Amino acid sequence: MPNENTISRRGLFMKVGILFNGLVATALAVPIVRFLLSNPYVTPTDGKTADTACWVRRIEGDQFQVFAVNCAHLGCPVRWFPQSGLFMCPCHGGAYYRDGSRASGPPERGLFEYPHTVQDGLVTIQAGELPTPGSPSASLFGKKPPCAG
Numbered sequence: 233m234p235n236e237n238t239i240s241r242r243g244l245f246m247k248v249g250i251l252f253n254g255l256v257a258t259a260l261a262v263p264i265v266r267f268l269l270s271n272p273y274v275t276p277t278d279g280k281t282a283d284t285a286c287w288v289r290r291i292e293g294d295q296f297q298v299f300a301v302n303c304a305h306l307g308c309p310v311r312w313f314p315q316s317g318l319f320m321c322p323c324h325g326g327a328y329y330r331d332g333s334r335a336s337g338p339p340e341r342g343l344f345e346y347p348h349t350v351q352d353g354l355v356t357i358q359a360g361e362l363p364t365p366g367s368p369s370a371s372l373f374g375k376k377p378p379c380a381g
């Protein structure tokens with residue numbers, strides 16, 4: 233005869249199920265909450281460039297390189313991995329060296345660069361238009377991309 237301190241098998245499985253579902257819901261909620269709380273680093277002087285993501289690399293002093301974040305293959309956003317010293321594309325495994333040149337993978341060329349100027353320590357980036365291999369703006373610095381006709 234069950235007393236008030238015993239728990240039925242059904243009750244035990246119900247409590248274990250609720251606990252397990254709670255753990256799974258918590259594990260799924262963590263990345264969603266982190267995404268919602270994260271903000272890109274934007275300053276008031278960023279202007280329109282705050283709307284366009286780019287990678288800025290300081291070569292030395294006032295020499296910079298400004299890369300479009302989009303992979304030269306099909307446009308997925310590349311990320312910088314300091315451990316390997318490479319920009320990596322998550323879509324098809326494209327990789328680029330720190331100077332934007334192609335390291336490996338399906339991209340036929342290096343990362344696209346945005347024109348920029350440096351004046352009084354302020355980097356002004358002409359961003360917004362993403363060049364494609366066939367467009368005239370792909371040769372922003374007078375160099376033709378290797379895949380352009």
Ligand code: FES
Pocket residue numbers: 303304305306307308321322323324325326337338339
């Ligand atoms: S889009 Fe980057 S490798 Fe395909």
